[in-house]
Amino acid sequence: MRDFIKSTRFKVLLAFLAFLVGIMVYAVTKGGYSVSGASFINTITKPFRAASNGISMKMEHTVDKLKNADSYFEENEKLRKQIGELNAQLTEYDAIKAEVEELRKFVTIKQDHEDYQLSQPCKVLGYVTNDPFKSFTIDKGSEDGILTYCPVVTSEGLVGITVEVSKHVSTVRTILSPDLSVAAVASASNADQGIIEGNVLSSENGHTKLVHVPKKNKLKRGDLMITAGSSGIFPKDYPIGTIIETGFDSNGLSVCAEIQPCVDVARLTSVIVITDFSGKHQDEEEEEAEEEAEEDED
Amino acid sequence: MRIRTTREQNILRIKTSLRWIVYYLLIFLSFIIMTSGTLYKPILLVPLAIGIAVNNNIYGSAVTGAMCGFLIDISCGKLFGYNAVILAFFCIAANLVFELYLRDRFINFMIITAVVSYIQCRLDYKFYYQMWGYENVSRIFVRVSLRVWIYTVISAVFIYLVLKLVNRLLMPKEHLTIEEAFNTNIQPENRR
Numbered sequence: 001m002r003d004f005i006k007s008t009r010f011k012v013l014l015a016f017l018a019f020l021v022g023i024m025v026y027a028v029t030k031g032g033y034s035v036s037g038a039s040f041i042n043t044i045t046k047p048f049r050a051a052s053n054g055i056s057m058k059m060e061h062t063v064d065k066l067k068n069a070d071s072y073f074e075e076n077e078k079l080r081k082q083i084g085e086l087n088a089q090l091t092e093y094d095a096i097k098a099e100v101e102e103l104r105k106f107v108t109i110k111q112d113h114e115d116y117q118l119s120q121p122c123k124v125l126g127y128v129t130n131d132p133f134k135s136f137t138i139d140k141g142s143e144d145g146i147l148t149y150c151p152v153v154t155s156e157g158l159v160g161i162t163v164e165v166s167k168h169v170s171t172v173r174t175i176l177s178p179d180l181s182v183a184a185v186a187s188a189s190n191a192d193q194g195i196i197e198g199n200v201l202s203s204e205n206g207h208t209k210l211v212h213v214p215k216k217n218k219l220k221r222g223d224l225m226i227t228a229g230s231s232g233i234f235p236k237d238y239p240i241g242t243i244i245e246t247g248f249d250s251n252g253l254s255v256c257a258e259i260q261p262c263v264d265v266a267r268l269t270s271v272i273v274i275t276d277f278s279g280k281h282q283d284e285e286e287e288e289a290e291e292e293a294e295e296d297e298d
Numbered sequence: 299m300r301i302r303t304t305r306e307q308n309i310l311r312i313k314t315s316l317r318w319i320v321y322y323l324l325i326f327l328s329f330i331i332m333t334s335g336t337l338y339k340p341i342l343l344v345p346l347a348i349g350i351a352v353n354n355n356i357y358g359s360a361v362t363g364a365m366c367g368f369l370i371d372i373s374c375g376k377l378f379g380y381n382a383v384i385l386a387f388f389c390i391a392a393n394l395v396f397e398l399y400l401r402d403r404f405i406n407f408m409i410i411t412a413v414v415s416y417i418q419c420r421l422d423y424k425f426y427y428q429m430w431g432y433e434n435v436s437r438i439f440v441r442v443s444l445r446v447w448i449y450t451v452i453s454a455v456f457i458y459l460v461l462k463l464v465n466r467l468l469m470p471k472e473h474l475t476i477e478e479a480f481n482t483n484i485q486p487e488n489r490r
């Protein structure tokens with residue numbers, strides 16, 4: 001032992017240890033790993049360590065899986081069941097949320113127009129196959145108080161009119177159809193009147209057309225057209241659509257305009273039918289009154 | 299004619315019933331497809347009705363044609379019975395043509411389907427759009443009627459294959475004696 005302590009080997013090893021201690025002290029002052037040597041080693045060994053670590057982790061996982069397979073299986077089953085239940089709850093929640101949002105929109109119609117008698121919200125059963133004017137059927141009929149020629153709306157605007165009504169199903173003709181004419185007036189001026197009538201070309205883009213507008217008008221792009229309510233079929237002041245561009249009718253005698261409906265008619269999920277409103281069938285009542293007056297005179 | 303055994307008769311009856319059930323399930327499925335979505339779709343019920351008509355008896359063809367026609371009327375929002383009349387007529391005609399003049403070949407089925415489907419689309423365009431004189435009405439023919447017709451003809455290929463499969467599985471085989479095989483005037487027995 002004494003020989004070893006006196007030997008050069010011992011001195012060299014001691015010096016080496018001192019050197020290491022020196023490095024350690026230096027590292028302490030520099031904050032550990034920031035020493036350039038450590039960084040270098042770390043950089044060099046990083047991929048090997050990562051690979052090695054990966055392998056060992058995999059090994060551990062495999063062993064763990066084998067060891068705890070039963071408990072994992074049970075846990076998995078339990079979680080699957082839980083996820084299933086949560087998904088069902090989520091679906092139910094989404095459906096209720098969508099329904100509530102729809103109903104909330106329809107409530108605003110009633111709040112804004114107290115004279116309206118509204119049907120229950122009607123679900124769109126489906127669009128009429130290959131109809132270029134996007135007619136559709138709804139899940140309410142005469143048993144729900146719906147009659148033919150009742151206006152069909154959403155909270156955004158006018159959609160169309162009921163044309164065929166059976167007990168539980170009704171067909172709706174939309175404002176894209178050339179077979180439906182609605183008297184309309186510009187919301188801004190309340191003076192420029194015209195007829196909203198579908199058109200083959202316009203319906204291709206989901207638009208409709210405003211026709212028979214007098215040449216002297218103040219209509220401009222972006223104006224909102226609302227129902228005039230003069231026919232007694234549609235309620236007054238209900239939004240129809242906005243003007244995209246104006247031009248002249250093919251006869252050149254009047255002005256027409258391309259209308260972007262307030263409602264995307266091709267993507268409806270639910271609508272509401274206005275079964276009654278103040279001023280409904282006003283014309284008919286006036287005619288009847290006139291006839292009665294004439295009879296009295298006779 | 300050879301007299302069938304009771305067992306053969308039972309098999310014939312069961313297969314015939316099953317075949318018609320499958321036919322009507324296909325009709326129902328086609329109707330559901332036609333009524334869903336907002337895109338333009340083929341009138342699947344036309345090739346289906348023709349396909350059924352060419353392989354079965356004339357009464358079954360007429361009833362199936364009418365049934366498919368009613369369903370087309372419902373899905374396409376047409377006058378109830380309008381397509382039923384057209385399709386019943388064409389199914390009877392197709393049945394007769396195939397019985398008397400044409401063989402049950404794919405190309406014959408496609409030609410008949412294309413013709414019937416075109417007439418159906420053309421009449422639909424004529425009565426529901428052209429007659430009312432809408433502005434630019436010819437665009438409807440080009441953009442809707444012709445497109446639907448092309449889709450229908452394409453869909454007829456798949457319908458032919460499905461019907462071929464159903465018929466192969468459920469159409470009773472003809473049992474001919476040697477004497478019957480020599481007799482060329484025999485009417486097919488499987489058209490029930």
